[in-house]
Amino acid sequence: MQVTDGRSLAAQARRAQIVDAAIEVIAAAGFAQCSFGRIAKHAGLSSTRLISYHFEDKNELIQAVVDTVLGEATRYVQPRIAATADRRAALAAYITANLEFLHDHPTRIRALVEIFAGARNDDRLTTSDTPRAVAIDFFRAGQREGVFRRFDPEVMATVLRAAIDAVAMQPDVDHAAYTGELVELFDRVTRADPAPGDAPRLTPAGSGDEPRHPRRAADRGTERTDR
Amino acid sequence: MQVTDGRSLAAQARRAQIVDAAIEVIAAAGFAQCSFGRIAKHAGLSSTRLISYHFEDKNELIQAVVDTVLGEATRYVQPRIAATADRRAALAAYITANLEFLHDHPTRIRALVEIFAGARNDDRLTTSDTPRAVAIDFFRAGQREGVFRRFDPEVMATVLRAAIDAVAMQPDVDHAAYTGELVELFDRVTRADPAPGDAPRLTPAGSGDEPRHPRRAADRGTERTDR
Amino acid sequence: MQVTDGRSLAAQARRAQIVDAAIEVIAAAGFAQCSFGRIAKHAGLSSTRLISYHFEDKNELIQAVVDTVLGEATRYVQPRIAATADRRAALAAYITANLEFLHDHPTRIRALVEIFAGARNDDRLTTSDTPRAVAIDFFRAGQREGVFRRFDPEVMATVLRAAIDAVAMQPDVDHAAYTGELVELFDRVTRADPAPGDAPRLTPAGSGDEPRHPRRAADRGTERTDR
Amino acid sequence: MQVTDGRSLAAQARRAQIVDAAIEVIAAAGFAQCSFGRIAKHAGLSSTRLISYHFEDKNELIQAVVDTVLGEATRYVQPRIAATADRRAALAAYITANLEFLHDHPTRIRALVEIFAGARNDDRLTTSDTPRAVAIDFFRAGQREGVFRRFDPEVMATVLRAAIDAVAMQPDVDHAAYTGELVELFDRVTRADPAPGDAPRLTPAGSGDEPRHPRRAADRGTERTDR
DNA sequence: AATGAATGAGAGTTCATTCAT
DNA sequence: GATGAATGAACTCTCATTCAT
Numbered sequence: 001m002q003v004t005d006g007r008s009l010a011a012q013a014r015r016a017q018i019v020d021a022a023i024e025v026i027a028a029a030g031f032a033q034c035s036f037g038r039i040a041k042h043a044g045l046s047s048t049r050l051i052s053y054h055f056e057d058k059n060e061l062i063q064a065v066v067d068t069v070l071g072e073a074t075r076y077v078q079p080r081i082a083a084t085a086d087r088r089a090a091l092a093a094y095i096t097a098n099l100e101f102l103h104d105h106p107t108r109i110r111a112l113v114e115i116f117a118g119a120r121n122d123d124r125l126t127t128s129d130t131p132r133a134v135a136i137d138f139f140r141a142g143q144r145e146g147v148f149r150r151f152d153p154e155v156m157a158t159v160l161r162a163a164i165d166a167v168a169m170q171p172d173v174d175h176a177a178y179t180g181e182l183v184e185l186f187d188r189v190t191r192a193d194p195a196p197g198d199a200p201r202l203t204p205a206g207s208g209d210e211p212r213h214p215r216r217a218a219d220r221g222t223e224r225t226d227r
Numbered sequence: 228m229q230v231t232d233g234r235s236l237a238a239q240a241r242r243a244q245i246v247d248a249a250i251e252v253i254a255a256a257g258f259a260q261c262s263f264g265r266i267a268k269h270a271g272l273s274s275t276r277l278i279s280y281h282f283e284d285k286n287e288l289i290q291a292v293v294d295t296v297l298g299e300a301t302r303y304v305q306p307r308i309a310a311t312a313d314r315r316a317a318l319a320a321y322i323t324a325n326l327e328f329l330h331d332h333p334t335r336i337r338a339l340v341e342i343f344a345g346a347r348n349d350d351r352l353t354t355s356d357t358p359r360a361v362a363i364d365f366f367r368a369g370q371r372e373g374v375f376r377r378f379d380p381e382v383m384a385t386v387l388r389a390a391i392d393a394v395a396m397q398p399d400v401d402h403a404a405y406t407g408e409l410v411e412l413f414d415r416v417t418r419a420d421p422a423p424g425d426a427p428r429l430t431p432a433g434s435g436d437e438p439r440h441p442r443r444a445a446d447r448g449t450e451r452t453d454r
Numbered sequence: 455m456q457v458t459d460g461r462s463l464a465a466q467a468r469r470a471q472i473v474d475a476a477i478e479v480i481a482a483a484g485f486a487q488c489s490f491g492r493i494a495k496h497a498g499l500s501s502t503r504l505i506s507y508h509f510e511d512k513n514e515l516i517q518a519v520v521d522t523v524l525g526e527a528t529r530y531v532q533p534r535i536a537a538t539a540d541r542r543a544a545l546a547a548y549i550t551a552n553l554e555f556l557h558d559h560p561t562r563i564r565a566l567v568e569i570f571a572g573a574r575n576d577d578r579l580t581t582s583d584t585p586r587a588v589a590i591d592f593f594r595a596g597q598r599e600g601v602f603r604r605f606d607p608e609v610m611a612t613v614l615r616a617a618i619d620a621v622a623m624q625p626d627v628d629h630a631a632y633t634g635e636l637v638e639l640f641d642r643v644t645r646a647d648p649a650p651g652d653a654p655r656l657t658p659a660g661s662g663d664e665p666r667h668p669r670r671a672a673d674r675g676t677e678r679t680d681r
Numbered sequence: 682m683q684v685t686d687g688r689s690l691a692a693q694a695r696r697a698q699i700v701d702a703a704i705e706v707i708a709a710a711g712f713a714q715c716s717f718g719r720i721a722k723h724a725g726l727s728s729t730r731l732i733s734y735h736f737e738d739k740n741e742l743i744q745a746v747v748d749t750v751l752g753e754a755t756r757y758v759q760p761r762i763a764a765t766a767d768r769r770a771a772l773a774a775y776i777t778a779n780l781e782f783l784h785d786h787p788t789r790i791r792a793l794v795e796i797f798a799g800a801r802n803d804d805r806l807t808t809s810d811t812p813r814a815v816a817i818d819f820f821r822a823g824q825r826e827g828v829f830r831r832f833d834p835e836v837m838a839t840v841l842r843a844a845i846d847a848v849a850m851q852p853d854v855d856h857a858a859y860t861g862e863l864v865e866l867f868d869r870v871t872r873a874d875p876a877p878g879d880a881p882r883l884t885p886a887g888s889g890d891e892p893r894h895p896r897r898a899a900d901r902g903t904e905r906t907d908r
Numbered sequence: 909a910a911t912g913a914a915t916g917a918g919a920g921t922t923c924a925t926t927c928a929t
Numbered sequence: 930g931a932t933g934a935a936t937g938a939a940c941t942c943t944c945a946t947t948c949a950t
Contacts, residue, residue: 008933030347032259035919049936052921117344120257155408158397159390166389181382189416237909263945276911279946462912484801486713489940503915506942571798574711609862612851613844620843635836643870691930717924730932733925 015054017043019064026065027107031118059123062115066125069108076101087142088191092183094138098164099182103175109168116165132157139190149192160186242281244270246291253292254334258345289342290352296335303328314369315418319410321365325391326409330402336395343392359384366417376419387413469508471497473518480519481561485572516569517579523562524581530555541596542645546637548592552618553636557629563622570619586611596644603646614640696735698724700745707746708788712799743796744806750789757782768823769872773864775819779845780863784856790849797846813838820871830873841867 007015021043026034036048036058045051055061077097084090102109119125135157142148163185167178234242248270253261263275263285272278282288304324311317329336346352362384369375390412394405461469475497480488490502490512499505509515531551538544556563573579589611596602617639621632688696702724707715717729717739726732736742758778765771783790800806816838823829844866848859 011933014934030345032345033347036921037918047936048920049938050934053935058920114344117341118257118259120260151412152404152408155405156412158393159386159409159412162389162393163386166385170385177379178382181379182386185378185383185386185416189412235909241909262943264943274911274913275945276913277909280910285945465912468913484799486799487801490942491939501915502941503917504913507914512941568798571795572711572713574714605866606858606862609859610866612847613840613863613866616843616847617840620839624839631833632836635833636840639832639837639840639870643866689930695930716922718922728932728934729924730934731930734931739924 011054014050015064016068018045018051018054018061019068022061022065023069023108023111026111026114031114059125062119062123063125065111066115069105069112072105072108073098073101087138087145087147088187090138091142091186091190095160095164095182095186096179099167099175099179102164102168106168113165113168132161135160142190146192148190151190156190238281241277242291243295245272245278245281245288246295249288249292250296250335250338253338253341258341286352289346292338293342293352296339299332299335300325300328314365314372314374315414317365318369318413318417322387322391322409322413323406326394326402326406329391329395333395340392340395359388362387369417373419375417378417383417465508468504469518470522472499472505472508472515473522476515476519477523477562477565480565480568485568513579516573519565520569520579520581523559523566526559526562527552527555541592541599541601542641544592545596545640545644549614549618549636549640550633553621553629553633556618556622560622567619567622586615589614593644600646602644605644610644692735695731696745697749699726699732699735699742700749703742703746704750704789704792707792707795712792712795740806743800746792747796747806750793753786753789754779754782768819768826768828769868771819772823772867772871776841776845776863776867777860780848780856780860783845783849787849794846794849813842816841823871827873829871832871837871 005012018039021039022034025038025042029038036051039051040046040048051061055064077094080093080097081090084093115125136153139148139151139153139156143150143153163182167173167175167182232239245266248266249261252265252269256265263278266278267273267275278288282291304321307320307324308317311320342352363380366375366378366380366383370377370380390409394400394402394409459466472493475493476488479492479496483492490505493505494500494502505515509518531548534547534551535544538547569579570581590607593602593605593607593610597604597607617636621627621629621636686693699720702720703715706719706723710719717732720732721727721729732742736745758775761774761778762771765774796806817834820829820832820834820837824831824834844863848854848856848863
């Protein structure tokens with residue numbers, strides 16, 4: 001009976017199975033319809049009792065879904081941002097990676113958005129270090145460096161997250177097209193106004209042209225996390 | 228028993244009362260918690276029977292909520308758009324009016340967003356002439372006129388609506404600040420790139436400077452509706 | 455649809471039926487076993503839903519049981535006390551009437567005692583004007599009049615109520631014997647010590663010998679209520 | 682693995698730990714809420730399995746609680762009674778010792794009372810030699826000796842136990858005051874009526890004045906046990 | 909136009925217990 | 930001696946809806 005995080009391997013596997021079933025139910029039928037009964041049926045469990053055995057209550061299950069998907073997304077996005085060399089490339093990479101992950105795992109992200117849309121404050125979901133907060137810090141840093149123009153970082157973060165989340169709920173999406181458009185859009189709207197006769201255009205994410213304001217090591221920690 | 232739309236005045240008043248109660252419940256507790264029981268209690272009705280008496284089923288009630296709020300918003304926004312003289316001013320007016328209405332009637336818009344976030348396709352909500360569709364047409368027209376640059380109108384419409392709806396769910400919002408930021412943001416990102424030595428900047432909504440491409444009458448009908 | 459207390463006659467009858475069934479279940483099986491399911495089965499109802507239709511929740515049902523039985527007991531005991539002419543006779547009448555009611559309606563009182571023994575403070579049972587409080591006031595008044603000796607009224611009230619309630623839970627009780635014994639016991643222990651050469655003995659309740667300290671009208675209100 | 686009563690020392694310790702946890706849960710939350718789950722959580726056990734491992738079923742656990750507390754109380758009370766020289770002093774000592782133990786171990790006695798109030802006959806609690814039975818024998822013996830007047834020993838025993846148990850459930854009790862009052866009360870109500878010109882008053886427990894009817898050795902065994 | 913009464917289905921949660929090891 | 934996994938039954942409560950007036 002090997003134990004890793006205070007739970008046996010068997011228990012971890014069961015929890016993962018239940019979490020996966022919950023994700024699929026939420027993505028397919030919505031947060032409101034995500035009952036233990038539906039999850040049990042979807043996962044092929046004999047009774048709902050197995051769910052309440054492995055999770056303290058429904059909140060803990062939903063929290064596990066959030067933590068799982070958020071963790072997966074972070075592990076996907078973070079290295080791609082770390083690989084960039086400047087703010088504008090990092091912003092492009094952030095959008096690109098988010099939409100790629102969303103393209104590869106549409107149900108998981110849709111479940112996440114459903115939960116955030118459907119859960120109330122009294123459900124006590126803990127989303128420490130929310131993606132929006134991370135984005136705000138990122139924009140602030142870029143403004144200090146002079147890479148970004150003077151906009152309200154909170155507003156911009158709200159719009160950025162709203163735009164990405166909206167894609168998750170859109171039924172038939174051309175992800176490549178959306179990616180290009182959003183990268184262009186947010187580059188246009190964040191970059192510092194060029195000095196006359198100087199018009200650097202952002203090339204698509206990953207092209208790796210030299211940044212004018214290379215990111216300092218000190219900033220690295222800030223944008224590691226994403227939604 | 229005077230009749231206007233197939234319903235007596237008394238019945239219309241009752242329906243309005245119930246719709247208002249539903250709006251308040253949804254805005255306060257979320258779409259998921261919006262049961263007949265809650266609505267009845269909130270409205271001070273002795274039983275839920277009164278609700279199912281005036282509405283065929285829950286879908287019809289929710290549909291009535293959507294139609295009511297959407298109608299109110301349209302009647303608020305549309306004249307403010309019609310009063311503008313060019314596309315860019317119209318876009319600014321659209322954003323401004325939306326956020327103004329949202330500021331004046333936060334619960335009503337929040338209820339709307341909750342419904343759209345929480346309702347599923349199988350709930351058969353008919354949102355003919357959706358705000359997003361209107362926005363798409365608007366952007367297309369602006370591109371034909373040469374006022375807007377070449378972006379994907381569907382993506383832009385998605386982002387525009389997502390940004391506005393996000394404000395509705397934000398807890399403590401400085402509406403004036405958000406308005407200014409969003410107007411600036413969407414002007415920046417939609418306007419055609421200036422020819423060299425030519426840089427018209429959008430002045431705040433309502434300033435009424437002469438448009439370069441006056442809107443044609445033929446377009447008028449299209450953007451009348453909003454969210 | 456005649457209405458008396460905000461409820462139709464039919465609803466009142468249903469509630470009474472359910473309350474009666476609850477009383478019988480509690481008396482027979484204990485407070486802990488008093489589930490909606492048991493009550494429904496005992497009352498011959500098709501589902502528990504009928505119970506939760508007529509009562510807001512389980513607390514309200516239990517509260518209704520308490521109010522019902524307490525009301526019945528009060529209506530039985532109070533006139534018998536009012537008919538007495540002095541404190542000592544009133545005390546005897548109080549005990550006698552309590553045990554008589556208990557003899558005639560053993561299940562109802564047993565249900566009451568079960569509830570008070572089994573319910574916790576967080577169940578929010580409101581027993582304003584508790585029998586113990588009434589007894590305390592009664593003893594205090596008797597002491598002021600000089601009829602009762604100097605004992606702690608709170609302790610005496612606790613013992614008096616405990617003694618009566620204990621009878622309710624005793625399986626095979628000779629009520630007549632218990633009545634005589636308790637009357638004698640509490641008379642002995644409460645009456646003022648006689649002056650030398652003066653030994654008034656209490657004759658059994660209802661014998662109607664002249665009291666030394668006739669109760670004043672002003673006191674009448676105090677001992678109206680019983681458990 | 683040393684064995685004393687058919688169980689190893691380790692097993693005995695575990696059982697004692699579980700019994701203690703059960704006592705605390707019952708005293709704090711009531712008999713109805715005393716589930717294996719609550720006990721396990723309170724005792725810091727990882728699962729309820731440990732409880733059902735050490736106890737055949739719930740009845741055995743509750744029986745163990747009763748035996749434990751009853752044994753403790755007996756070991757506390759019995760010597761204090763044995764140290765007295767006559768019936769009336771013994772009665773005073775009985776009350777005094779009971780309330781002292783109750784004062785020192787309020788949760789344990791409260792748990793006991795909760796169990797007796799909440800448990801049903803079908804729970805098969807064996808309380809051989811119940812405190813009430815002991816008290817009956819005690820009163821009978823005192824009557825034979827002429828120390829106690831002619832009352833019904835069963836009624837008196839019921840009242841005595843009810844009075845003591847009631848103190849256990851009273852929230853904020855002045856134990857010293859209650860002790861004095863109860864001693865005085867039960868002395869008054871049990872003692873033989875004095876012959877004219879002869880008025881022996883009971884002095885507080887332990888004063889050790891010579892009894893008129895010294896207890897015979899044959900009675901000693903009877904009143905050893907208490908509740 | 910309005911209402912009371914009733915209902916079956918399903919929600920999450922708790923329960924003591926059994927089967928393994 | 931101790932434990933994890935699993936389970937069926939029962940719990941209170943909420944749901945939208947139907948049948949009567």
